[in-house]
Amino acid sequence: MPDKSTLDVILTPNLLSLYPLEGKVVVVIDVLRATTTMTVALDQGAERVIPVESIEECLSYKDKPNHILAGERGGQKVEGFNYGNSPFEFMDGVVNGKTLVLTTTNGTRAIEMSKGAYKVIVGGFLNFTALTKWITAESRDTLLLCSGWRDKFNLEDTVFAGAVVHHLKEFFHVDSDAAFAAEKLYLNSRRNMMHFMKQSSHYRRLARFGVVNDIKYCLRPDLTTVVPVLKGNALVCANVGRDME
Amino acid sequence: MPDKSTLDVILTPNLLSLYPLEGKVVVVIDVLRATTTMTVALDQGAERVIPVESIEECLSYKDKPNHILAGERGGQKVEGFNYGNSPFEFMDGVVNGKTLVLTTTNGTRAIEMSKGAYKVIVGGFLNFTALTKWITAESRDTLLLCSGWRDKFNLEDTVFAGAVVHHLKEFFHVDSDAAFAAEKLYLNSRRNMMHFMKQSSHYRRLARFGVVNDIKYCLRPDLTTVVPVLKGNALVCANVGRDME
Numbered sequence: 001m002p003d004k005s006t007l008d009v010i011l012t013p014n015l016l017s018l019y020p021l022e023g024k025v026v027v028v029i030d031v032l033r034a035t036t037t038m039t040v041a042l043d044q045g046a047e048r049v050i051p052v053e054s055i056e057e058c059l060s061y062k063d064k065p066n067h068i069l070a071g072e073r074g075g076q077k078v079e080g081f082n083y084g085n086s087p088f089e090f091m092d093g094v095v096n097g098k099t100l101v102l103t104t105t106n107g108t109r110a111i112e113m114s115k116g117a118y119k120v121i122v123g124g125f126l127n128f129t130a131l132t133k134w135i136t137a138e139s140r141d142t143l144l145l146c147s148g149w150r151d152k153f154n155l156e157d158t159v160f161a162g163a164v165v166h167h168l169k170e171f172f173h174v175d176s177d178a179a180f181a182a183e184k185l186y187l188n189s190r191r192n193m194m195h196f197m198k199q200s201s202h203y204r205r206l207a208r209f210g211v212v213n214d215i216k217y218c219l220r221p222d223l224t225t226v227v228p229v230l231k232g233n234a235l236v237c238a239n240v241g242r243d244m245e
Numbered sequence: 246m247p248d249k250s251t252l253d254v255i256l257t258p259n260l261l262s263l264y265p266l267e268g269k270v271v272v273v274i275d276v277l278r279a280t281t282t283m284t285v286a287l288d289q290g291a292e293r294v295i296p297v298e299s300i301e302e303c304l305s306y307k308d309k310p311n312h313i314l315a316g317e318r319g320g321q322k323v324e325g326f327n328y329g330n331s332p333f334e335f336m337d338g339v340v341n342g343k344t345l346v347l348t349t350t351n352g353t354r355a356i357e358m359s360k361g362a363y364k365v366i367v368g369g370f371l372n373f374t375a376l377t378k379w380i381t382a383e384s385r386d387t388l389l390l391c392s393g394w395r396d397k398f399n400l401e402d403t404v405f406a407g408a409v410v411h412h413l414k415e416f417f418h419v420d421s422d423a424a425f426a427a428e429k430l431y432l433n434s435r436r437n438m439m440h441f442m443k444q445s446s447h448y449r450r451l452a453r454f455g456v457v458n459d460i461k462y463c464l465r466p467d468l469t470t471v472v473p474v475l476k477g478n479a480l481v482c483a484n485v486g487r488d489m490e
Contacts, residue, residue, distance in 0.1 A: 011398055014260055018396055151263055153256055155422040177400040180444050184433055185426055199425050 005141045007172035009161045009179045012148035013110045025140045026117040027131070027164070029124070029157045030147035032202050033085050034072075034107025035228075036124035036218045038100075038235055040087040043126075043224040045096035048234035051108035058103040068095060070102045075205045078103075086214050099234070106147040111230065114145060120230040121238065124160065124218060130225040132167050134238060142172065144182075155185070155200035156218075159193070162186030193219050250386045252417035254406045254424045257393035258355045270385045271362040272376070272409070274369070274402045275392035277447050278330050279317075279352025280473075281369035281463045283345075283480055285332040288371075288469040290341035293479035296353035303348040313340060315347045320450045323348075331459050344479070351392040356475065359390060365475040366483065369405065369463060375470040377412050379483060387417065389427075400430070400445035401463075404438070407431030438464050 010016055028035055038049045052058050055078055061067045070083035070090075077084030085104050102108060107122075114120045118140060123131040135142055144164055146157035162182035165174060169183070189196035197203050197219065206215055228235040255264055273280055283294045297303050300323055306312045315328035315335075322329030330349050347353060352367075359365045363385065368376040380387055389409055391402035407427035410419055414428070434441035442448050442464065451460055473480040 011256065012260065014263065015257065015397065018259065149422070152260065152421070153423045153426065155426060158422075158426065175446060176397070177394070177403075177444075177446050178398045181398065181400060181403065181426070181430055185429060188429055188433065199422075201420060201422050 004171065004173040005139055007142050007165060007168055007174045007179065008144070008176050009158070009165065009182045010143055010145045011153050011158060011178050011182075012146060012151055013106070013113055014148070014151040016113055016145065019143055021114065021116040021143070023118050023141065025119045025121065025135065025138055025142040026114040027135065027142065027144045028107065028110045028114055028120060028122045028147060029144060029160050030104070030107030030110065030122075031124045031156045031160045032206060032218050033087060033214055034102070034104040034147065035122040036126055037085055037087045037090060038102065038107075038122055038228050039124060039127050039224060039226055041090045041095045041100045042228050042235065042237050043226045044090055044093070046090070046098055046100050048099050048236050049228065050099060050101045050234045051111045052101060052103045053109050053112050055103055058101050061101045064099075066098045068098050068100050070100060072104045074105060075202070075209055086211060087217055088214065106149060110145055110147040115230070117143075122228045122235060125163075125221045126218070126223040127226055128163065129222050130227050132164060134227045135164070136168060136171050139171075149202055154202055156197055156202060158182045159186050159189050159196070163190070249416065249418040250384055252387050252410060252413055252419045252424065253389070253421050254403070254410065254427045255388055255390045256398050256403060256423050256427075257391060257396055258351070258358055259393070259396040261358055261390065264388055266359065266361040266388070268363050268386065270364045270366065270380065270383055270387040271359040272380065272387065272389045273352065273355045273359055273365060273367045273392060274389060274405050275349065275352030275355065275367075276369045276401045276405045277451060277463050278332060278459055279347070279349040279392065280367040281371055282330055282332045282335060283347065283352075283367055283473055284369060284372050284469060284471055286335045286340045286345045287473050287480065287482050288471045289335055289338070291335070291343055291345050293344050293481050294473065295344060295346045295479045296356045297346060297348045298354050298357050300348055303346050306346045309344075311343045313343050313345050315345060317349045319350060320447070320454055331456060332462055333459065351394060355390055355392040360475070362388075367473045367480060370466045371463070371468040372471055373408065374467050375472050377409060379472045380409070381413060381416050384416075394447055399447055401442055401447060403427045404431050404434050404441070408435070
């Protein structure tokens with residue numbers, strides 16, 4: 001094996017400009033809830049998920065057949081949209097064979113900002129094992145980009161990044177303070193993640209909106225093997241077998 | 246007591262623009278070593294410490310009587326300067342009654358960026374108790390600004406910020422994820438801080454330069470009651486008694 005590739009953590013999108021993206025894999029993390037929900041949609045048969053930054057851009061897809069529009073701002077469904085950002089909204093066949101166009105406060109923007117990378121994938125606890133296998137098989141320099149909250153640090157994405165660091169550090173060169181801190185926070189949380197996450201500001205925000213079940217769902221590991229990868233402007237299922245050849 | 250003031254942590258200067266400074270106290274933290282060294286200089290009788298961003302600006306004080314110039318970049322003394330950024334350089338009377346003009350990689354820039362605040366103070370473990378008493382007495386909205394490393398997150402400043410959060414959270418309103426994470430990292434570190442800090446990239450950088458004794462010194466608590474506060478462009482000793490009236 002040649003020199004190991006590096007694995008690093010970017011704690012908020014506001015710090016992204018400090019990290020060259022060229023040739024790298026970027027893993028966009030918005031555990032509560034955007035990148036979880038995108039993964040659910042593909043798992044539930046959506047052909048693709050188009051993440052868009054603005055509500056206006058989302059609405060521009062309104063008249064296209066087989067497109068479902070969904071929008072969230074500040075943790076709540078945008079007025080006038082039929083769907084928000086809850087993973088439960090996209091089960092029961094609603095997205096099967098369709099294109100989901102989604103705009104959220106943090107996650108869709110982080111994906112947009114990552115487009116200079118070699119490859120962009122997204123995920124959460126629900127596809128943790130598949131995601132880490134994909135990263136290991138790819139074996140490139142990899143940046144774990146936490147979507148944060150309005151450019152500030154958030155706990156849940158950092159804990160998830162720390163989980164990835166913890167599971168992959170034997171395969172990668174890891175030596176940044178951000179990666180070390182993220183891993184520590186993950187190790188602090190893993191015995192009772194729900195309890196730990198209750199300390200996060202976004203937990204409290206979502207709990208006020210009555211979507212604690214969403215949070216519980218977003219913390220459940222390995223519900224799917226789908227790994228969403230960006231092709232052009234849309235996330236599609238990585239063909240894990242083929243990507244791993 | 247009225248509603249509590251807020252206490253928050255800014256993990257790197259790159260995130261400073263997300264936090265309005267007006268009316269707030271900013272505590273600039275560059276534990277290894279700038280804000281420790283500045284505190285040492287005032288403790289050792291320097292009349293004032295002028296933090297400057299650039300080497301050129303530092304050199305512009307060259308011909309002023311009673312001014313000592315010191316410069317560090319990338320962890321090492323700048324060529325052509327008599328003094329670098331080690332706290333040990335400013336003991337034994339060298340700064341007594343003089344003005345120290347200091348430029349460093351991260352800390353002096355973070356101070357410059359904080360000048361819109363109501364008050365700016367600096368410190369480290371060496372003045373921990375005095376610093377936290379000063380913050381409590383001031384009782385304003387307070388931002389703990391970690392100087393980081395070239396705008397990226399660093400471990401040692403975050404751990405220090407976490408120590409401040411841990412000791413002051415009963416007196417302030419603390420509810421950000423950054424403050425929570427910083428406190429967790431501090432709690433992880435406090436049983437054996439030197440061991441914990443060995444994981445930081447700046448420890449390894451400084452250790453390569455042979456200044457492990459500097460690091461040990463920078464982690465020793467409560468060596469002085471000096472609290473450096475910015476007046477105009479210079480740090481001077483806060484008169485703690487007067488400020489607390």
